Amino acid sequence: MRDLTLLPKAHLHLHFTGSMRVATLADLAQRHRIRLPHVLLDADPLRVPAGERGWFRFQRLYDAARACVRSEADMRRIVAEAAADDAAEGSGRLEIQVDPTSYAPFVGGITPALEIVLDEARAAQEATGVEVGVVVAASRMRHPLEARTLARLAARYAGDGPGEVVGFGLSNDERRGSTAEFGRAFAIARRAGLRAVPHGGELLGPAHVDEVLDHLHPDRLGHGVRSAEDPRVLERVVERDVALEVCPASNVSLGVYASDGDVPLRTLVAAGARVALGADDPLLFGSRLVEQYRVARDVHGFTDDELAALARSSVLASTASPGARARLLAGVDAWLAAPDPDGAAG
Numbered sequence: 001m002r003d004l005t006l007l008p009k010a011h012l013h014l015h016f017t018g019s020m021r022v023a024t025l026a027d028l029a030q031r032h033r034i035r036l037p038h039v040l041l042d043a044d045p046l047r048v049p050a051g052e053r054g055w056f057r058f059q060r061l062y063d064a065a066r067a068c069v070r071s072e073a074d075m076r077r078i079v080a081e082a083a084a085d086d087a088a089e090g091s092g093r094l095e096i097q098v099d100p101t102s103y104a105p106f107v108g109g110i111t112p113a114l115e116i117v118l119d120e121a122r123a124a125q126e127a128t129g130v131e132v133g134v135v136v137a138a139s140r141m142r143h144p145l146e147a148r149t150l151a152r153l154a155a156r157y158a159g160d161g162p163g164e165v166v167g168f169g170l171s172n173d174e175r176r177g178s179t180a181e182f183g184r185a186f187a188i189a190r191r192a193g194l195r196a197v198p199h200g201g202e203l204l205g206p207a208h209v210d211e212v213l214d215h216l217h218p219d220r221l222g223h224g225v226r227s228a229e230d231p232r233v234l235e236r237v238v239e240r241d242v243a244l245e246v247c248p249a250s251n252v253s254l255g256v257y258a259s260d261g262d263v264p265l266r267t268l269v270a271a272g273a274r275v276a277l278g279a280d281d282p283l284l285f286g287s288r289l290v291e292q293y294r295v296a297r298d299v300h301g302f303t304d305d306e307l308a309a310l311a312r313s314s315v316l317a318s319t320a321s322p323g324a325r326a327r328l329l330a331g332v333d334a335w336l337a338a339p340d341p342d343g344a345a346g
């Protein structure tokens with residue numbers, strides 16, 4: 001079997017705080033004298049029941065981790081380590097998602113918070129060779145006017161160059177807020193040339209995907225896996241060429257599916273959806289990017305040809321520069337062309 005860490009790929013769904021290494025979180029907590037729930041440090045993946053209570057528990061742990069990020073140095077460390085970890089997993093393009101609001105109190109506002117992330121993204125790119133783009137994500141838990149403020153901020157830094165803002169997202173509990181009310185924020189982002197990459201269709205089913213398609217006009221959907229439950233909705237996703245950022249570990253950890261085998265990866269790919277595997281929040285879900293490809297191989301029976309197609313699809317759904325895109329795609333071909341060390345047919 002070919003080594004999945006050597007398969008060139010793009011990583012399009014990773015949250016800033018959620019990307020943290022467990023050891024880094026432990027270190028930050030100690031530094032800032034914060035006591036953390038044990039489950040965050042014992043490296044055992046979070047498993048919560050689907051539903052309000054499960055999400056509430058996830059959210060509480062995420063907030064506890066985020067409360068340990070209290071300085072520019074902490075923020076820089078997270079970006080640098082996320083890029084380094086991506087590099088070690090064969091990713092050549094990382095699009096990391098951040099809501100600068102959460103870190104603003106410690107660094108003097110949302111503008112410096114975003115500038116720190118962008119500046120470190122540039123530095124991390126130079127240090128690791130992984131292209132790092134930034135997605136500014138608003139939260140469903142906050143007023144839609146705040147989302148517009150963030151969209152305007154993101155627009156000022158829009159671009160495809162190193163450490164620029166490539167997209168605008170909407171994260172947090174899908175059951176909260178009215179999707180339509182965030183439409184104006186997405187319109188602002190789109191006018192600035194940002195890709196629309198909201199979450200949708202993970203905690204809620206195909207009707208939610210419909211709603212997000214109607215009101216936010218996404219280029220990619222964070223998750224979108226549950227469009228598999230309605231062939232008409234899935235067809236809409238495919239027709240509009242909306243890429244799906246599929247994060248199997250997240251789906252299972254949040255109780256959306258009982259096991260890895262229940263994630264409808266095959267259904268999505270067979271329907272012609274463009275799928276990009278992502279890790280979402282490795283800090284809480286206990287697995288990083290390559291593990292998602294391993295699940296595709298070991299649980300869903302993807303051959304090396306099919307895994308290469310997934311990797312290509314992640315690159316094509318990314319906003320990587322033309323140079324990086326060509327290099328990564330050529331790398332995927334080379335990975336597949338190299339002889340399988342076990343001699344089995346790919």
Ligand SMILES: [Zn+2]
Nearest residue numbers: 015199222280
């Ligand atoms: Zn997410």
